[in-house]
Amino acid sequence: MSYKYEFVMGDEELPLKAIIHSVNEFNLHWHNKFEILIVLEGSVNVSIGKENYVLYEEDVILINSNEIHATSRNEDKNILLALQIDPEFYISCYSKFKNMKFHNKPINEKGYDGDNLNILKQYIANVVWCLNKKNNGYKLVVGSYLLLLGEYLINNFKYALLEDRDEITDGDLIRIKNIIDYTNENIGRNITLKEIAENMHLSYHFLSHFIKEKIGMSFQEYLNSIRLNKAVKLLSKDDQSITSIAYASGFPSVNSFNRLFKKYYNYSPSEYRDNLLSSKSKDDNVLQVNNEIGSYLEVDRNAALKKLYGYLKVSPREAKEDYSHGEDLKLISIDLNQEGQDFSHYWKKIITFGRASEGLRSNLQGQFRELQREIGFEYVRFHGIFMDEMMIYNVSLEGKVEYNWSYVDNLFDFFKEINIKPFIELTFMPSELKRTEDTIFFWKGNISPPRDINLWTDLVKAFVKHCINRYGVKEVETWYFEIWNEPELKYVFWAGSDEEYFEFYKETTKAIKSILGKLKVGGPSITHGAILGSTYIDRFLDYCSKEGIVIDFISLHIYPEYLLLDAIDESILEQLDDEDKLNLIPLVKKIYHGENNTFNTLNTVNNKILEILNYKPEIHVTEWNASSSNGNLIHDTSYVAAFIIKNVLQCIGNTNSLGYWTFTDLMEEQKLGISSFHGGFGLINKEGLKKASYYGYYLLSKLGDSIIKRGEDYIVTKKDDSIQILAYNYAFFDELFLHGDVSALTHKDRYSIYENKPLKEIEFTLNGLEGDYKITSYKLNREHGSVYDEWIKLGAQENMNFEEISYLQGISKPKMEIRELELYGEYRDKINIPVHGAELIILEKRI
Structure with a gap:
């Protein structure tokens, strides 16, 4: 049977299934499994045979195989864990189990010794933990806990033998x-x-x-x-x-x-x-959304599973990072005399920050200068060039439109100073042009279509002319103009229909091209969820093709998870203000598309372009990150560095850019995070501390311009007479996290949500090297280069003083080692990379 909310763990090789679910209606059923039912949250009615019980939070009940039983919702919401065990598992090693029928009365602290109940829950919690983590050999561990569980039931809980009881036939x-x-x-x-x-x-x-x-x-x-x-x-x-x-x-x-x-x-x-x-009030509108989307809402399992995991008895050895050796040593042999493949550093094409006005602030500019000095991106993308705070659009007392480009000039002059070009997202609507009152984010960006398309296109043309007059034709021809942001998310980023956006795109493109035909214009800047789950991109491409609009580039956003906002009625979203919309997001089910989502989405887009268009526009990912949620605590961890390296190497040749959102935590879509490590999007935190993700880009920036060889978890490149080897050890989220349980993700523990992986061992043999070489290695992992982990070691201090910040700046860098070797045709090196880690080796020939 199935439940409204259900997450099943286990596979065919195991004699059990663990089912986390919520009961919302009466269900009468039976099965040939021995079942242990635990109420993790709330209460539930349970009927077994003639007996009826109400089980409350932390109560346990045993249900024998083939016993007819029913569950139904009580007054409270509920979350249950059902552990269904094949009785043959016990019968095979203890034949008497076949004849045992355990008493069905609820097991709780009222009727049983608290220690007995806690031990029972400890065994069950360990089974669930092992099923979720899937460590090497986990099935053996699960089997051992099941045997301990069976022995404990037999010796501590009441049962009768089959011959003493009636058996259902x-x-x-x-x-x-x-x-x-x-x-x-x-x-x-x-x-x-x-x-x-x-x-x-x-x-x-x-x-x-x-x-x-x-x-x-x-x-x-x-x-x-x-x-x-x-x-x-x-x-x-x-x-x-x-x-x-x-x-x-x-x-x-x-x-x-x-x-x-x-x-x-x-x-x-x-x-x-x-x-x-x-109810028509705002609060009840949010409640109505909750009911509208039903199973798309996450079951709030977090607090419930925290209680269950509280029974885990973890030894110090188990609690540490897994540095055990993997099953195999990977041997990689490379002939450096072979022809290499041209390698463009496409991931340096675009970097991003929050919105235009934030780029005028000295603290953000200081971080940006250092980013450019150490890594050096080509373009920068941001929201809100036309927002009121940029003070561009003004109407005189006489009703005449007057444009003020002062802040735009300040911003673009700064870009020129640090050697980066603008990738201009044309948002949001100036208040004087808006058709509706709809806004987004803390800073109230107007998401309305224009009340008069001609006023909008006049603004766009004036803006383009000003840029050309100030920076020159040749310079502006290298810029990109992106029309709007995520228009498929109605009443989140676009308060109009799809058809209105298509028309808006056409008129904006015509306005830009009327000034200079060579300017690069594109869009629609939609999310991967719309690409994989709707026909939006197909209809957009088809519309442009029929209207004769040449698309210079396709822009899209890719994140590992997608919010199912499509399940919410547009009329409800239309009634919510900005705060209610932002409060709604955590309630909406997040769908994870798998660890290869970036690669798969780009393949889908490339295939759609080939099917619909007779030419190949550039593809730019103008937003991309390890999560779409600002405040997701994973953003500060070493995981993101491996995520960046893995996806950048995997997507070579599939896109022209992969724009990380964003380079800094200094952004205000919501109020600025209070903690130094609050899960902000950035590569750099608000105090200017570089996260492990920053150093992921730092290592990538040292790769050469020719690929000699690459595999699933490494790449070898060449530049002139130097060789670069980069390898990583990536681990994806575990099953519970992927199904919405974030109970294991806390402020001070952010690594318990991943699948467990052992140390990765790779031995490289490079043939064709003669002479003296300087060999430099950079180790990036939780111990070296992860400022979040160093911050935890420092006591997770908040409101840090200058000395504490300086200390973390100095200690939180990749480990660097240098040696000199004379090589006689071959170089061999074995590297050991912990999970969420990476290592770069550079061989530079000496004269």
Whole structure:
């Protein structure tokens, strides 16, 4: 059976499944597994045979194989863990288990010794942890915990032998299944037990007694339960009257429906629906969204699983980073005399920051200068060049439009000073031009289409002319003009229809090209979720093709996860203000598309271009990061460095750029983070401390311009007479995190959410090297180059003083080692890379 919210762990090679789920309706079922049910949060009704129980938080109950049992929601929301174990696993090593039937009463501290209960939960917690982490040999560990669990149950909990108890037969189960199937098929009409008895050729009294004996409730009670289930589903839709729902659910009258509904739910049907759907206040609009998207909302398992994991007994050895050796030593041999492949450092094409006005601030400019000095990106992209705070669009008392380019000039002059060009995102709408009041973010960017397209295109043309007059034709011809930001996210970034955006794109393109035809214009700057889950990009390309609009570049945004905003009614989003929209985002289910999502999305886009267009525009990823959520604590960790290196090397040849969002934590989509390491997007934190992600780019920037060889986790490049070897050890998120559980991600522990991987050992043999060489190695991992990990060692100090910041700046760099060697045709080196780590080796020939 399945539940509304369900996450299943286990595979065919294991004798168990762990199911984390939420019960929202009455479910009667049975199976051939031995089940341990734990209430992680809330409470739930459980019926086993004739007995009915209410289980509360942290209660446990044992359910024997082939016992008919039912679960249903109590007044509280609930989160349950069901551990279903194949009894043959125990029978194979302890034959008496076959005849054991454990007592079904709830196990809690009232009836059992607290230590006994805690030990039981400890074994279960360790099983769930191992299933999630999948360490090397984890199935053996799971098996050992299951054996300990079985031994503990036998010696500490009550059971009876099979010969002492009645056993339900296969024939009974078939009969019950027939009764359930017949009832479900005919629920919409007034069926009776007498009808079912006649249909099954049984006496009424026998069948009545049989149902009560085997299911633990009368037929009428069972019928009422499934009728109420159907009624609740119908009440969530506001298109039927209470009378229609009563009869559609099989109730003989509206009065009986009202009476039973109030008995079970403490509300009348009308009150229940009103509470669910009818309120028009802003707060209730958010509540309405929650109900609208149903299973797309994350189950709030975090606090519940924290309690379960609290029973884990982790030894100091298990708690440390895994530096155990992998199964194999990878041997890589390279002939340096072979022809290399040209290698463009495409990842240095674009870097980003928050919005235009932030680029005028001295603290951001100081960080930007250092980034350019050490790494050196080609273009910078940002939001809000036309926002009111840039003070471009003004209307005189006489009603004349006046443009003020002062802040634009200050910003672009700074770009020129640090040798970077603008990749200009044409947003957001000036207040004087907006059609609606819709805005986004803390700084209220207007997401409205223009009230008059001609006023907008006049602004765009004036802007382009000014840039050409100030910086010259040849310079501006190298710039990029991107039309808007994520227009597919209606009432988040675009308060209009798709068709309106397409028209807006056409008119904006025509306006730019009318000034200078060689200028590079593109879009639509949509998210990977829209590319993989809708036809938006197809329709955009098709529209441009039919309208004769040449697209100079396709821009898109790629993140590992995608928010299912499509499931929310647009009219609801339209009513929410900026704060409510931002508060809604954490409630919406995040869909992870797998560790190769960047590569797969780019392949999809390339294929769509080939299918629809008869030419190949450039492809630019103008936003990309390890998470789309500002404040996601993973952003500060060493994981992101390996994420950057892995994806950059994997996507060679698939895109013209991979623009990291953003280079700094100094951004204000929401209020500036309070903690020094609050999970901001940046490569550099707000105090100017370089994160491990920064050094991921630093290592990449030292690669050569010709690829000699590359594989799944390494690349070897060449520049003149020097050789560069870069290898990494990447680990993706574990299964629980991918399914929405962030309970293991805390302010001071940010590495318990990944799959476990051992130390990576690679031995490189380079043939064709003669002479004296300087060999420099850079080790980047949690111990070397991760300022977050050093900050934790320092006591996770907040509001740090100058001395503390300076200390972290000095200690948080990759480990650098230098040696001199005379080589006689071959160089051999073995490197050991911990998980979330990378290592770069550079061989420079000496004269």
